[in-house]
Amino acid sequence: MHLIDSHCHLADSRFDEDLATVLVRSRQAGVTQWVVPVAQQCEWEKLADLLRREAGILAAYGIHPWYAGSFEPDTLERLSLHIKAHRKQTVAVGECGLDFSAGKADVRTQLCWLRAQFDLAEQYQLPLILHAHKSLDILLAELKNRPSLRGVVHGFSGSQQQAERLMEMNFYCGIGTGVTWPNRQRLRDVVAQLPLSAILVESDAPDQPVFAMRGLRNEPAALVSVVEEVARLQGVSADEVAIAVNANAKELFQ
Template sequence: MTTPSPAPLTDSHSHLDVAEFDTDRDAVIARARAAGVTRQVIPAISRAGWDALAALCRTHDGLHPAYGLHPMYLPEHRPEHLADLADTLARERPVAVGECGLDYFVTDLDPDAQRRYFDGQLELAREFDLPLIVHARRAVDEVIARVRRVGGLRGVVHSYSGSYEQASQLWKAGFCLGFGGPVTYERARRLRDIVARMPLEFLLLESDAPDQPLASRRGERNEPMHVAEVLDHVASLRGESRETIAAATRANAARLFALPD
């Protein structure tokens, strides 16, 4: 049983729109709210899902869409989708551009094509003055370099997995770092050290549901409700109260994504 948060929480990264939740999405939202997770930022993964994501977020309070082209779904992307993204950003005014980024862990994803889509989304984020939701797997240095080259950007690197030095470069550039299930594993020593020592004003909580289940729930479908358990681990690692972490991470998400009170 997940212990409810002492203060309202924001899940800064869930994929509540995907097929894994088609049979019980309303119940998943209800369980999240019962655990104190009252807001969710839901980044898109490909052009095909944008319309359904928009409809979902219009239907439920506390759900906030972002639109983008995820690098792991590269085979689904087409060059004209960047123009479609510009039109969607202008029409929908979402909370962010994303999920976008680079993934050099999956070996059959063409790096040059990934870079073209990522660079295009960086430019759109600057043009529309929106934050970015960035996926960076085995690509943190290149993500930092490309963000710096465009300039004038802000956002979050979600499910952060880089070094402390890379993390410091990101928050000095105004980027937050998102942490979820991986921080609950005792073997994730480097990650847990970053969470323990980083400035609280750049820390966000996330589920990445339905992926990245917590250590206590290996093999299960992840849900936004479990952000309340991530909160417990972060508070313990930092030696701070659950109330302090809950309030700070909610404020951080509100500031980054311009979420309403």
């Protein structure tokens, strides 16, 4: 089985010490390609450097809502120039999105960043990697105004109905390690019903460990457990899931 991890933060400082070993473990598990979105500006150059050192990495650049702060046109301009300079190695704009949990930037600021990055995705003809926390309905309404956009809502945890709306807009649902948690029954029920043509799989490492590794740093090798759990929920083989999600990832990112 060869798998593409559609969302893992390999430029995160928690991998600084041992990234090479993490990637060896990942390759041994069959996870041989990684879509790496950056979360903050300090990771842009780090990721560009990683691309030069390791094969199999697919880069995405953006401003994550956790680090949105105030809206800064200069930072947006730098992001645009960075994507332009690395356009050939860039497979998406992101991670960007909306996060309405406590302590995050205000809604207006987050919407400014989101719409500006919609513009970049359009300008550079790239898909979006979207983060949505307590914000999926507003995100869906924003996407409805921009029918030319494509992408994935990563770490999907919405309803069946929200998943269907995403599918109608040609967006994938990024299914992560949440499916391995017994207390995420609603998510597990939704995933059991989703067509395989609508999903990508992701580890979201180093955050969100699978249930069996709870409390530990997450790694892309854990993606195998996500695929196995999706297969179990759908009553199909893990190979069938792997083939479908790889085809989806390639279709979106390459």
